[in-house]
Amino acid sequence: MNGYKRTSPLQPAQDDPSRSKLSALSGGYRGDLAPHLIPPDSSPNLEGIRFEQGAIRKDFGARRLGSAASSRVIGIGEHKFITDQKTFERLVRLTRTGTSNLQLEVLTAGEWQVIDTSVEEVNDVYLSLASIQGILMIADGDRLFRWSESIETEIREDDFPAGNSIGAMDDTVLATVGGVPANGNLKVAFSTTISGTSTDGITLKVGVERNGVEIDEKTFAAPASVDPLASESWDDQQSTYSISGLEDADEITLRIKSIEANNPNPVITLEDEASALTTKALAPAAISDLYNFNFDLDVSGPPGSSIIADLQFSTDGGGSWTSSGVAPEYPIGTYIGETFDITAVGMGAGDKFRVHRTAVGGLAIATFSNFTVTYEIPPEAPVTVEVHGSNKTVDLDPKAGLETDASIDNVSTLAVIAGAPAARMIFPFEDYGVALRDGGDTQTFSWTVSGNMLDWTGEGSGQLFLVAAQSDPIDDLMSFATLGSGIGALFRRRSIMRVFLTGNALQSLGVVRWIERLGTDAGFSVQAVLGGVMFLGSDFQVYLLTEQGPQTVGTPIHQDLIRSLTGNLDLVDSSYDEGFHTYVLGIPEAGASSITRLWYFDVMAFHTQQKLVWRTRGIEVQRLATVSKL
């Protein structure tokens, strides 16, 4: 047979316009359409691809965290908790030891560190993890473990420099936190002394700074005193602070912010208007022997006459007079506010000043008024302050300059919670821990006391035996997710129930029927995502569940899942990347004993463009997880 007998001569190229135009390639995988019907931006087969700016590119690679575990990893998760004013994010790896005990490791400085091993055995299953109110809850189907950490501390002491002393404005002295604090507790100790005389008292303000930022201001006040020996002391004053983020090498500084004191002997003003003769009242001589004369003067008399005003002082009470050397001459006229500084050495109590007038060129007459002599005398004792940051080691102060809490041990508790139900799955819901038990015909939905994850029997806790099922005789409890405020979805194999807060402390949670003929056989496929909850349905369709009900989003991969998901659906796992809003579904293909393929769904593209964009990569995985910090 001539296979080419009907071959036409080569025709000119006839490009299909729909195949030639430029378009993005981010349509994703389409397994639900015949290959010739798939849009040009989509693919009937892709592997290890991701989409970026509408383009296709290789998917991200992966970096190993620490060494490999000695046995299969049955749980990975992040445990977040707050203790001693610090937030902790522990990346946890869970394995089963050779003796079937639960071993918990934490990634520390890039390597896995064994923190604890349970006394109790653990099942070789995917573990359900939930970090709730400071406790990591771990369920294996028969037990409910708790892991928590608390920090044991001791006081760490750091000193200010030996012999330190500051006394002037803006003087500082510094001490450094010498180790990693376990929390934000800080005590700062220093001594203060104020000396000197004052009329209104002396006020000293000392600032306490952390890394240059003031965290406190301490005020010390000494009362008014004329006693030259007056002194007030505050020894080893210790103040306590709670500082978020206190760290190793933080600098704690004492700074003199202000010294406020009144001069006990302020400017003395002496007056004698009538005689232009005055007496110095107080014993101390003026500072630098300077005295200031002030007066008004009216000079009258024959034309051309004048007055010489010789400013004099007497150091023997008026017995003899000495000219200060200041002797201005005033012609006839009126003078207001005349002022002169003179130097008068040797003045004491009772000594006097005067103006000696001499007429020049006739009988001129001078009339003084507002005559004053003013001068300043020094205080009897100067104000001094001293601030001393405490030094226990060398100066033998009773307290160290700084006290912080140093961590000496992390106390780890990994054990089965007494009184807790045998839980297959554990979830947070509002202030409660919620546990599911799929024990054959005993389908138990249990919850804790509000706010206490360790109390499953106290007031407010409870459990419901969900024996009545419409869609399936047993209808195992498979998973749970919070849908909205006070609303949760309880996934069973063939139905979904609605969980709500009752407001009744004696029966805190209520459960009602919601969706029948749809549930999940893959409890670990349930994942909270943007705008709802995604899960692999019991019909192998992937759904986005909202309070309005389920929406199918897995149509492009539905046939693939039906074809490949022939093994144990308990091995299905999932994760969610909030950075890219991507739901990750891990499935074991063709009866494999672990996940062999990851399917990725672009949740954001669904919300913004109503597009079902799926992509995939083949990779062997034991467990999936998402964490916020590495």
Add this chain to the structure above:
Amino acid sequence: MSTNPFLPEGRSDLPAQRFVLAALSGNRVVVFEETEKTIDGVSFQANWDSPSLNQELRGNSLIQVSFKYSAEDPTNVVIYGSKDGGSTWPEQYIVPVLGTVVDQTFWGHAFFEQTTGSDLRFRVLFNTDVLVNVYSYSVRVVERGAMEFFS
């Protein structure tokens, strides 16, 4: 083209729950990251297959595949051609691509001589550790008429 297109400059992480972890075979825990080109040091390939290029029940020949791309470094992209709906990929064309030019795109071209059939497809294979973004493509398909083909 940035090697970290999703991270603002100066940021090494984002606050969201955005690090996807997996425990792989060999009990190794890994984190998927945009800066990583391998899986725990092992290179991997990625491919994207086109839909069928035949829009009618007619035979066609795949003549040329052109694609718009950018790359962080010079490398190669392999374009395969299939005439049987991707069952076999007998013809390949290695396209050298340019790189290192920020935000600039180029066109690459692959030419085929023997890919004639009723279900033509092409495959883009990324088989190096160099990042290449392929934004779009254009194909030249010649109609061969309604005919039966023999291999």
